[in-house]
Structure formats: C-alpha cells, structure tokens
Amino acid sequence: MKGEITALATIVALTTGAGAIAFAADDWGKFQVEDRRSGYTYATAETQAMQDDEFANPAMLWVEHGEEAWNKVDGEAGKSCNSCHGNAAETMKTVGSTYPVFAKDIGKLENVEDRINRCRTDNMKAKAWKYDSQNMLGMVSYVKRQSLGQPMSVKIDGEAAPWFEKGKAFYTQRRGQLDMACSHCHVDNAGNMIRANTLSQGQGNGFPTYRLKWQKPGSLHRRFRGCNKQVRARPFKTGSDEYLALELYVMWRGRGLPVETPAVRN
Amino acid sequence: MASKPRVRVPKTAKKGEIITIKSLISHKMETGRRKDSKTGELIPRQIINKFVCNFNGKQVFASDWHPAVSANPFMAFNFKAEESGEFEFVWTDDDGSTYSKKASLTVN
Numbered sequence: 161m162k163g164e165i166t167a168l169a170t171i172v173a174l175t176t177g178a179g180a181i182a183f184a185a186d187d188w189g190k191f192q193v194e195d196r197r198s199g200y201t202y203a204t205a206e207t208q209a210m211q212d213d214e215f216a217n218p219a220m221l222w223v224e225h226g227e228e229a230w231n232k233v234d235g236e237a238g239k240s241c242n243s244c245h246g247n248a249a250e251t252m253k254t255v256g257s258t259y260p261v262f263a264k265d266i267g268k269l270e271n272v273e274d275r276i277n278r279c280r281t282d283n284m285k286a287k288a289w290k291y292d293s294q295n296m297l298g299m300v301s302y303v304k305r306q307s308l309g310q311p312m313s314v315k316i317d318g319e320a321a322p323w324f325e326k327g328k329a330f331y332t333q334r335r336g337q338l339d340m341a342c343s344h345c346h347v348d349n350a351g352n353m354i355r356a357n358t359l360s361q362g363q364g365n366g367f368p369t370y371r372l373k374w375q376k377p378g379s380l381h382r383r384f385r386g387c388n389k390q391v392r393a394r395p396f397k398t399g400s401d402e403y404l405a406l407e408l409y410v411m412w413r414g415r416g417l418p419v420e421t422p423a424v425r426n
Numbered sequence: 427m428a429s430k431p432r433v434r435v436p437k438t439a440k441k442g443e444i445i446t447i448k449s450l451i452s453h454k455m456e457t458g459r460r461k462d463s464k465t466g467e468l469i470p471r472q473i474i475n476k477f478v479c480n481f482n483g484k485q486v487f488a489s490d491w492h493p494a495v496s497a498n499p500f501m502a503f504n505f506k507a508e509e510s511g512e513f514e515f516v517w518t519d520d521d522g523s524t525y526s527k528k529a530s531l532t533v534n
Binding site for chain 2: 215216218221224372375376
C-alpha cells in the first residue's frame with residue numbers, strides 16, 4: 161500500500177513536470193504579439209527548422225532569382241529595378257511590413273505585385289508579369305525579404321479606410337456551399353484540427369510562402385483562392401479588388417508580427 | 427530545367443572531424459503520374475535520378491532518387507574530413523543532362 165502511494169506521488173510529480181515543460185514551450189518569442197500568433201507557431205518542428213535555416217529554405221532559390229532580376233535590364237526604357245531604386249536593402253526596407261498601401265496616382269489600393277507591374281509597364285516599358293509566375297514570386301520574395309523581422313504595420317486610416325472595411329466585411333461574410341467565413345476557421349478555431357491539419361490564425365506575414373504541398377512559393381492571393389475553394393465558394397481572381405481589400409485586413413490582423421518572407425509551411 | 431545548384435561545405439575542418447554537407451537544387455521533379463488539367467494527358471516524368479558526391483575524384487556519397495522525392499530536393503550527409511581537397515557534386519537528370527557544383531575543403 162505504501163509502495164503504491166509513493167508510485168502515485170511520483171506520477172503526479174512527473175505529470176506536473178511535463179505540464180511545466182509544455183507551458184515553457186508555449187512562449188513563442190517574437191512569433192507572438194499579444195494574442196496574435198504567426199503561422200510559424202503552428203508549424204511542426206521540422207518545418208520551422210526548414211524556414212530557420214536560410215540554406216535549407218527552398219524559397220531562398222526564388223529570392224535569389226528575384227535578386228538577379230532586380231539587376232537585370234528589361235523593357236524598352238532600358239532600365240532595371242536597380243536603375244531607380246538602387247540598393248534594395250535600403251530602399252525596400254519597409255515595403256514588406258507596410259504594403260498594401262493606398263496609391264494616390266491610381267486612386268486604389270495596391271500591393272507589392274501590382275506595384276512591381278506598374279513599375280514594369282510605366283517606367284521600364286516592359287511586359288507585366290503574371291501573378292505567381294516565377295519572376296513575380298522571385299521579385300516579391302526578394303523585395304519583402306528586405307523587411308525581414310520588421311513588425312507588420314499597414315496603414316488603415318485615410319483613403320485606405322474604405323478598403324479596410326471592405327476587407328473586414330469579406331472576412332466575416334459566410335460564403336460557399338459550406339457557408340463558412342474566414343473567421344470561422346482562423347478566429348474561432350485557430351489551433352484546432354481540421355481533418356489532419358492544424359488551423360492557424362491565417363496570418364499573412366510570411367508570404368510569399370513556400371508551401372510543401374505546392375512544392376513552390378505562392379502568393380497570399382493564391383492562398384485566398386485555395387481557402388475559398390475549400391468552402392466550395394467560387395474564388396475571386398488573384399489581384400482582384402476583393403482580395404486586395406482582404407489582404408489589407410489580413411495584414412492588419414497580423415500587426416506587430418515580424419515579416420518572415422519567405423516562410424515555409426506545410 | 428534545373429538551375430543554380432547550391433552546396434554548403436565548411437571551408438576548414440580539423441583532421442578526423444565529422445562535417446555536415448548540405449545541398450539544394452531547384453528542380454520541378456515531375457513524377458510522371460500527374461495529368462495535364464486541360465488535355466488529360468500524362469505529363470512525362472522528369473526527375474533527377476542520381477546524386478553523387480566525389481572528393482578528390484573518388485566517390486564518397488551517392489544516392490538514387492525516385493519520383494516521390496519532392497521538388498527542389500535538399501540532401502545533407504556527414505563526411506569525415508581526413509585531407510584537404512575538392513568536392514564535386516553531380517546531379518543527373520532523366521534527360522541525361524547533369525548539373526554540377528564544386529567546393530573545396532581545407533583540413534588543418
């Protein structure tokens with residue numbers, strides 16, 4: 161009898177010990193700001209390791225491609241990105257954490273993809289790149305990489321306010337055959353399982369993200385399309401106004417989280 | 427198809443030290459089992475089927491790859507450093523072409 165009690169006491173002690181360890185592991189450091197958690201904190205240790213090691217991170221191949229394209233002259237104007245913007249490490253430093261922004265010249269919200277294409281067609285007189293093409297993913301990854309570690313801080317007041325409201329409405333609007341809104345998964349059930357996957361808060365701070373399922377990086381709008389298809393709704397086009405507004409809202413949701421571009425997720 | 431093979435080898439090592447060598451190459455690794463979404467035709471297989479590492483001309487690591495290997499394959503292995511020399515990494519594609527990269531190691 162006495163032996164049993166001792167054994168029981170040991171088990172209790174062990175359980176408490178394990179609880180303490182689990183609690184310590186819940187401290188996500190820079191990947192958590194208040195109750196906002198980066199998708200990194202929901203990823204497996206293997207996936208996190210892949211993102212942490214700049215060499216093992218396959219998306220860095222795209223970043224390198226983007227760096228080459230940055231210095232490459234293209235189009236009739238005979239310019240490269242470098243001709244006007246110079247050293248990306250300085251000139252692009254805040255782009256990853258502040259886009260999308262309201263562009264006064266065109267009177268609408270603009271994300272990095274759109275801004276690059278506007279530069280290409282207007283200033284370089286070159287052909288626009290397609291969303292999620294290798295060139296576009298490379299350039300966006302390279303540009304956003306310059307903001308690595310900076311806290312996300314998009315502007316949602318002034319002329320961006322109507323876009324923000326539109327994005328917010330999109331986020332809570334039920335849609336598709338399953339009649340689900342973004343918030344049902346990413347607010348109400350973040351951290352819970354959906355079939356075999358863990359739902360994250362759906363933060364945008366690591367995009368373009370290398371998704372192991374895709375076997376390549378993809379834009380945030382591609383991810384939106386995937387989500388919309390999964391609730392059996394008809395997805396909008398990449399680069400559409402609906403997704404631009406949603407992008408602004410999603411980026412605001414992740415305010416304060418560090419830019420992780422290019423992140424690796426399952 | 428593939429481009430820019432990357433390897434990471436420490437520049438120097440002590441004699442007898444075990445070093446980790448990492449490699450990464452960009453390749454689509456088309457399995458040959460996928461169908462074109464428009465035509466319904468099978469997309470022909472194109473993968474890297476062999477990865478070899480030579481040190482001073484002598485083979486020190488080799489592996490055969492199969493269609494289940496992911497796109498942009500990453501390969502890491504350990505190596506016991508005994509003498510200075512040069513590594514040569516060679517990836518062989520299904521279409522017969524090869525991609526290679528060299529890196530040198532100094533043992534002191």
